[in-house]
Amino acid sequence: MLALRLSVPSTLTRPTRMVERNLLVYRRTFMVIFSGFFEPLFYLFSMGFGVGALVGAVQLENGSTVAYAVFVAPALLASSAMNGAIYETSNNFFFKLKYAKLYDAIIATPMSLRDVARGEILWALLRGSLYVVGFLVVIAVLGIAGLGLISSPLGILAFPAAMVVGFAFAGAGMAATTFVRKWQDFDFLQLAIMPMFLFSGTFYPISAYPPALQVFVQCTPLYRGVHLIRALTTGNPDVWIAVDVAYLMAMGLIGLWIVGKRLNKLLLA
Amino acid sequence: MPDETSTTDAVIHARGLKKCFGEFTAVDGVDFDVAPGEAFGFLGPNGAGKTSTMRMIGCVSPVTAGTLTVFGLDPAHDGARIRSRLGVVPQADTLDNELSVLENLLVYGRYFGLPWSESRRRATELLDFVQLTDRAKDQVEPLSGGMKRRLVIARALINEPALLLLDEPTTGLDPQARHLLWDRLYRLKQRGVTLCLTTHYMDEAEQLCDRLVVMDKAKIVAGGSPRQLIEQYVTREVLELRFNRGEGETDDGAHLDGQLDGLADRIEQLPDRLLVYTADGDATAAAAFERGLRPASILVRRSTLEDVFLRLTGRSLVE
Numbered sequence: 001m002l003a004l005r006l007s008v009p010s011t012l013t014r015p016t017r018m019v020e021r022n023l024l025v026y027r028r029t030f031m032v033i034f035s036g037f038f039e040p041l042f043y044l045f046s047m048g049f050g051v052g053a054l055v056g057a058v059q060l061e062n063g064s065t066v067a068y069a070v071f072v073a074p075a076l077l078a079s080s081a082m083n084g085a086i087y088e089t090s091n092n093f094f095f096k097l098k099y100a101k102l103y104d105a106i107i108a109t110p111m112s113l114r115d116v117a118r119g120e121i122l123w124a125l126l127r128g129s130l131y132v133v134g135f136l137v138v139i140a141v142l143g144i145a146g147l148g149l150i151s152s153p154l155g156i157l158a159f160p161a162a163m164v165v166g167f168a169f170a171g172a173g174m175a176a177t178t179f180v181r182k183w184q185d186f187d188f189l190q191l192a193i194m195p196m197f198l199f200s201g202t203f204y205p206i207s208a209y210p211p212a213l214q215v216f217v218q219c220t221p222l223y224r225g226v227h228l229i230r231a232l233t234t235g236n237p238d239v240w241i242a243v244d245v246a247y248l249m250a251m252g253l254i255g256l257w258i259v260g261k262r263l264n265k266l267l268l269a
Numbered sequence: 270m271p272d273e274t275s276t277t278d279a280v281i282h283a284r285g286l287k288k289c290f291g292e293f294t295a296v297d298g299v300d301f302d303v304a305p306g307e308a309f310g311f312l313g314p315n316g317a318g319k320t321s322t323m324r325m326i327g328c329v330s331p332v333t334a335g336t337l338t339v340f341g342l343d344p345a346h347d348g349a350r351i352r353s354r355l356g357v358v359p360q361a362d363t364l365d366n367e368l369s370v371l372e373n374l375l376v377y378g379r380y381f382g383l384p385w386s387e388s389r390r391r392a393t394e395l396l397d398f399v400q401l402t403d404r405a406k407d408q409v410e411p412l413s414g415g416m417k418r419r420l421v422i423a424r425a426l427i428n429e430p431a432l433l434l435l436d437e438p439t440t441g442l443d444p445q446a447r448h449l450l451w452d453r454l455y456r457l458k459q460r461g462v463t464l465c466l467t468t469h470y471m472d473e474a475e476q477l478c479d480r481l482v483v484m485d486k487a488k489i490v491a492g493g494s495p496r497q498l499i500e501q502y503v504t505r506e507v508l509e510l511r512f513n514r515g516e517g518e519t520d521d522g523a524h525l526d527g528q529l530d531g532l533a534d535r536i537e538q539l540p541d542r543l544l545v546y547t548a549d550g551d552a553t554a555a556a557a558f559e560r561g562l563r564p565a566s567i568l569v570r571r572s573t574l575e576d577v578f579l580r581l582t583g584r585s586l587v588e
Contacts, residue, residue: 016381024376025367105363107329109380109428110349268329269290 014111019126020118036087036127037134039078048072048149049202058205062236073149074200074233077135078225081165082193084128084171089173090189093120094180103267113263117256119264121170128166132159152235161232161245165225168248170254172221178262198224223249239261278306280432280463281326285335288321295321297487297548298335305431312474312574313484314584319467322484323436326465327357331399336499340431353381356425356462362417362437364409369421371396374427381428386426395423399453408411412418415446422453433457436467439473450483451476471574483574495574503576504534506550507569510543510557528560537579 048123052068059065096102103116125264132189134160138205139149150158198221200206231237276580279311281303288296296318304311311319326329326339328348337344339351378388388579396402399419404412418438425433438454454477458464468474470518474538475495481490491498498534529536529545530542532553537544547553550569572585 013382017376017382020374020379021365021368024372050534100366101361101363102365104359105365105377105424106380107328108352108357108359109377110353110382111380114350268331 006014010212011115013041014115015119015122017111018106018116019123022120022123036080036084036131039083040076040131040135042140043076043079044069044073044135049077050199051220060230060234060236061205061207061239063232064236066095066234069153070149070154071205071220071230072203073139074158074230075130075200075226077233078165078222078229079197079202080130080131081162082169082222082225084131085124085166085170085174086167086193088124089120089170090113090177090180090186091175093174094183096267097177097263098178103263105266113267114260117174117259117263119254119261121167121174123176124170124208125163125166128170130165132162132166150233154235154237155233157232158229159208161225161229164228164245164248164252165222165229166186167252168221168225168255169251171252171259173255175262178259178266183259197221201226223250224248279338280306280307280340281465282338282341283322283336286322286325286332286337287324287334288318288330289333294487296325299482300491301482301489301492303432303463305463306458308458308466308477308479310465310474310481311467311484312469312471312478312481312578313467314469316371318482318487319484321485323434323465323467325358327434328354330350340544345376354431355427356428356430356433358418358421358425358435358438360440362421364417364420364424366409369405369408370401370412371406371455373409373420374424377424380426383427391427391429392423395426396559397413398426399423400449408588413446414440415449418442418446418450421455426457428551430462431467432463435464437469439468447473456469457487479489483575483578484580485578485584489583492530492576498574498577499572502580504546505548505572506546507570507572507576508533508545508547508550508553509558509566509570510545510562510564511541511566512543513565528562529557532556532560535580542581546572546576560588 053070053167057065058068058071060071079107103113106116107113123127124176142149173189174218178188201218202222206217206223209217224244228248229239231244279302281301283302284300285298286296286300287294287298298515299318299322301309310323312315313319321330324345325332325337328339328344328351332344340354342351344351365376368376369498373390374392374395377383378391378548381383396405400424401416401420401423404416407416409420422435422438435454439450442450449573451473454464458477464477466473466477468477480492480494481498482489483498485488489500493501529543533547534544539545545553547558554567554569
């Protein structure tokens with residue numbers, strides 16, 4: 001009577017079932033994913049090379065100077081990882097949670113809400129990794145064409161670094177979404193994302209700000225992501241990249257923890 | 270009512286089971302046992318606490334107080350193990366509208382940890398069982414209500430559950446779709462699947478349930494087989510009498526002036542008719558006619574669970 005015919009899948013494999021489900025859905029609408037790939041490229045060409053032709057060289061924190069496109073490219077990579085993660089964990093996650101009632105059906109299975117949260121974040125990261133890889137491939141091609149945007153072998157670490165940025169924003173974005181009640185609330189999310197994209201040392205060094213404002217910007221997550229990836233692609237790693245990684249990982253993990261708590265409260269009444 | 274001896278092999282065992290949402294008590298200390306292979310029902314109006322009870326059994330709603338075991342396991346600690354052997358058909362269709370009919374089953378099988386090949390084998394079989402094979406590649410959205418409900422049942426069977434929980438399985442379906450669904454559930458029962466369902470349709474309870482409990486206002490007010498309940502609480506037959514009354518008047522029976530006294534075990538006054546409970550409806554009708562009563566219409570029928578519910582609570586099931 002009590003013998004279990006089905007062994008309960010382990011905590012490690014269960015989140016991937018969520019990814020499988022999303023893959024099946026996106027198999028049909030794969031083109032949607034490509035829109036997120038072109039956005040950072042357009043920025044790279046307009047800002048990096050267009051505006052860059054007027055700006056010339058930019059001085060890095062350690063005093064060395066690089067071409068403007070070299071300065072902007074890693075920031076666009078970090079922003080792209082952020083946007084990919086936010087896109088998947090805001091509107092898409094909200095729709096599944098509130099309207100499609102997807103998770104209500106899933107919790108009737110051995111899957112837990114923790115599995116759901118981990119699976120959705122894993123999916124957001126996988127989707128984001130497509131953009132990151134695409135962007136890196138374009139940079140590599142430009143490098144072969146003589147427009148080198150990555151000036152250090154450490155640049156190879158830009159990929160895992162971008163994944164860490166994605167994880168931070170996926171966790172935080174998903175946690176924020178569990179508090180959203182209606183679609184209009186996402187305007188507030190954009191109110192946080194847009195200034196971060198513009199002012200986090202993305203398009204110019206933060207030395208342009210007064211000291212107090214510099215400290216404030218340094219405490220924002222996208223700045224940490226930009227700093228991390230830029231340090232790697234320009235070959236200027238300092239001790240602060242350890243802070244970047246710790247900050248971003250903590251942000252993602254705390255987000256994930258909040259998501260678990262909130263989903264339990266929302267769905268297991 | 271359940272006896273204590275049946276607890277050892279009971280699929281579901283509840284004692285003093287309670288569910289509160291803040292100040293509101295949805296389920297107020299209910300006792301019941303469901304035996305293996307049995308079809309067990311919760312009959313009651315909306316808001317009686319049926320769905321809350323089902324959600325606790327399904328391990329998606331924490332027990333506030335009392336004892337609940339499913340397969341002898343505690344939902345608080347072994348939720349995932351219990352759910353791996355449960356099939357759940359919720360009241361609202363929670364199908365995945367972004368997947369096709371077949372994919373809904375495949376992916377659900379994956380949530381249970383089935384290998385893809387096994388999930389596909391079972392999904393194909395189940396689509397046949399619920400007569401949806403020709404819709405396998407279609408989207409879910411355009412399916413009719415009855416088809417969607419059948420798909421939800423197929424989905425609930427993908428893990429070959431030992432216990433199937435059905436929350437108002439045929440609410441909102443047309444008669445033809447209901448009968449098709451009842452037939453499938455009856456076949457499952459014959460295969461030895463334990464069924465536990467809620468309903469506010471007495472005909473559904475009579476069709477499907479070996480045993481049922483009547484719930485009202487968070488409590489169980491009676492229990493037994495449909496036949497037992499009818500024998501215990503009402504007479505074998507009911508004589509329904511309608512009288513032509515003036516516009517807007519309700520039939521309070523006052524005009525009868527006691528003319529039915531001694532003819533019936535009990536008389537219920539509904540807004541539009543009188544229910545006269547008696548062992549022999551025809552004889553009572555004839556006797557009433559002899560006493561000079563001239564109702565506009567006379568109907569003699571067998572007593573149903575609806576009458577049991579009316580007797581127990583003073584209210585109709587479907588209002």
